Amino acid sequence: MKKWFLFTILCGWLFNLPIYPQSTYDRYFTDNALRVDYYHFGNKYEDYATLDQLYEISPWAGSRQNLLDTLNLGDYMVQVFDVQSNRLIFSRGFSSLFREWQTTEEANSGVQKTIHETLIIPFPRKEIRLQLLKRDSLNSMSQIFWETTINPDSWKINREERAIGVEVTTLTLHGQPAESIDLALIAEGYSDQEKAKFLSDCKRMIDHLFQYQPFTRYRNMFNIYALFKPSAQSGTDDPARGVFKNTILNTSFNTFGSQRYVMTFDTRTLHDMASAVPYDALCILVNEHQYGGGGIYNFYATTTVDDPWSPFVFVHEFGHSFAGLGDEYYTSQVAYTDFHHKGEEPWQPNISAHPSGEGLKWKHLVDPDIPLPTPWHQEVYDSLVENWYRLRKDLTQKGASEETVYQAELAHVNQLKQFFNSLPYGNKVGAFEGAGYQGKGLYRPAVNCIMFSKAAEKFDPVCQKAIEKVIRFLTK
Numbered sequence: 001m002k003k004w005f006l007f008t009i010l011c012g013w014l015f016n017l018p019i020y021p022q023s024t025y026d027r028y029f030t031d032n033a034l035r036v037d038y039y040h041f042g043n044k045y046e047d048y049a050t051l052d053q054l055y056e057i058s059p060w061a062g063s064r065q066n067l068l069d070t071l072n073l074g075d076y077m078v079q080v081f082d083v084q085s086n087r088l089i090f091s092r093g094f095s096s097l098f099r100e101w102q103t104t105e106e107a108n109s110g111v112q113k114t115i116h117e118t119l120i121i122p123f124p125r126k127e128i129r130l131q132l133l134k135r136d137s138l139n140s141m142s143q144i145f146w147e148t149t150i151n152p153d154s155w156k157i158n159r160e161e162r163a164i165g166v167e168v169t170t171l172t173l174h175g176q177p178a179e180s181i182d183l184a185l186i187a188e189g190y191s192d193q194e195k196a197k198f199l200s201d202c203k204r205m206i207d208h209l210f211q212y213q214p215f216t217r218y219r220n221m222f223n224i225y226a227l228f229k230p231s232a233q234s235g236t237d238d239p240a241r242g243v244f245k246n247t248i249l250n251t252s253f254n255t256f257g258s259q260r261y262v263m264t265f266d267t268r269t270l271h272d273m274a275s276a277v278p279y280d281a282l283c284i285l286v287n288e289h290q291y292g293g294g295g296i297y298n299f300y301a302t303t304t305v306d307d308p309w310s311p312f313v314f315v316h317e318f319g320h321s322f323a324g325l326g327d328e329y330y331t332s333q334v335a336y337t338d339f340h341h342k343g344e345e346p347w348q349p350n351i352s353a354h355p356s357g358e359g360l361k362w363k364h365l366v367d368p369d370i371p372l373p374t375p376w377h378q379e380v381y382d383s384l385v386e387n388w389y390r391l392r393k394d395l396t397q398k399g400a401s402e403e404t405v406y407q408a409e410l411a412h413v414n415q416l417k418q419f420f421n422s423l424p425y426g427n428k429v430g431a432f433e434g435a436g437y438q439g440k441g442l443y444r445p446a447v448n449c450i451m452f453s454k455a456a457e458k459f460d461p462v463c464q465k466a467i468e469k470v471i472r473f474l475t476k
């Protein structure tokens with residue numbers, strides 16, 4: 001044994017070969033990535049999928065150590081098995097627009113829908129079986145709704161260059177893709193004259209993101225790329241106002257009937273553009289002055305760039321798309337009717353249906369002297385917000401300028417800050433009722449957070465821990 005060991009060392013030294021055993025990653029995967037485009041279809045209750053197209057792209061940007069998902073985030077999960085050994089070799093949670101659509105009035109009315117989605121997994125060396133799973137009512141990722149085998153040698157895998165004409169600017173480069181968070185910021189609705197504006201918008205958003213913990217602390221873990229391809233026209237679609245713009249990523253306001261919700265269903269073009277760089281996360285910057293954005297876990301985030309709140313929205317939406325954080329607010333109108341099913345514990349790390357006991361996910365972060373549920377004068381908050389909505393409606397009806405509305409909102413935000421600071425548990429972790437679009441029955445970890453209101457100056461400690469967990473998972 002000892003002789004064999006010495007022989008191996010000698011060979012390694014002579015031929016400059018690695019002397020450690022082949023890693024699990026290298027045994028099953030190449031350096032590249034497999035992009036799986038598929039159609040996700042069904043109705044309110046049922047999910048189905050069918051293959052659209054496979055692509056080989058380069059390189060795989062995710063972790064080579066953490067191949068199996070331990071984060072347990074997202075509505076869905078992709079699982080990859082080696083066919084020969086039937087061994088699970090890769091898994092990753094994600095969410096999508098389809099699941100959100102299932103909670104809308106349109107889905108309630110019984111219609112069916114098809115949405116295009118894209119997954120990125122490491123490129124397999126041998127035949128794999130790929131499964132898509134969704135959560136059951138007990139929140140366990142147990143329901144397989146699509147299964148297909150993929151032969152990596154198949155001529156059906158498209159290997160062409162997909163990012164022709166995309167101009168890449170590297171904003172920060174700190175490490176190898178496998179040990180870094182590779183974030184691609186993608187231009188949407190910028191004309192060919194507006195590349196400099198796009199780059200300055202990117203820097204503004206990124207500088208704002210790194211003002212918040214834990215991003216400040218992990219800044220050196222991020223590689224950030226700005227991807228520019230001009231749109232024929234500036235801006236984005238605003239169909240409720242009759243505005244239609246021909247833009248590269250086909251984003252639009254009013255997704256699922258919610259005016260400020262700016263999303264795209266064109267994930268094909270999005271991933272074509274993104275393939276210019278290694279990427280773990282995608283953020284679309286929409287060249288538009290109206291307030292708006294959106295973010296879905298391990299899918300993508302969007303924000304408009306020229307509203308005074310845009311940098312805040314960028315950070316909030318990145319919280320959704322990067323770390324699976326849920327919306328803690330409950331007073332704004334949304335398009336969903338039953339986003340969090342009654343009686344079920346949400347998978348989002350910062351929302352719980354259990355105000356106390358072991359069911360409260362962040363119980364270990366609550367000091368023993370904090371009452372659960374934690375009192376916070378919800379009725380006062382509700383009346384402050386109601387007053388603001390009334391004032392905003394009034395100002396809008398009178399045709400007030402955007403600046404006037406913004407100044408009025410700033411005054412409201414300052415009022416909220418004073419209210420939060422006056423609360424006895426204003427800076428504590430507890431279980432505060434009102435979260436996930438519901439005033440009752442769901443709880444959040446702190447009175448205020450980036451995921452709750454614009455009056456927040458930080459992510460609450462539970463959200464910070466959740467973000468940190470994802471950073472560590474992706475960079476190991």
Ligand SMILES: [Zn+2]
Nearest residue numbers: 316317320327
């Ligand atoms: Zn949100």
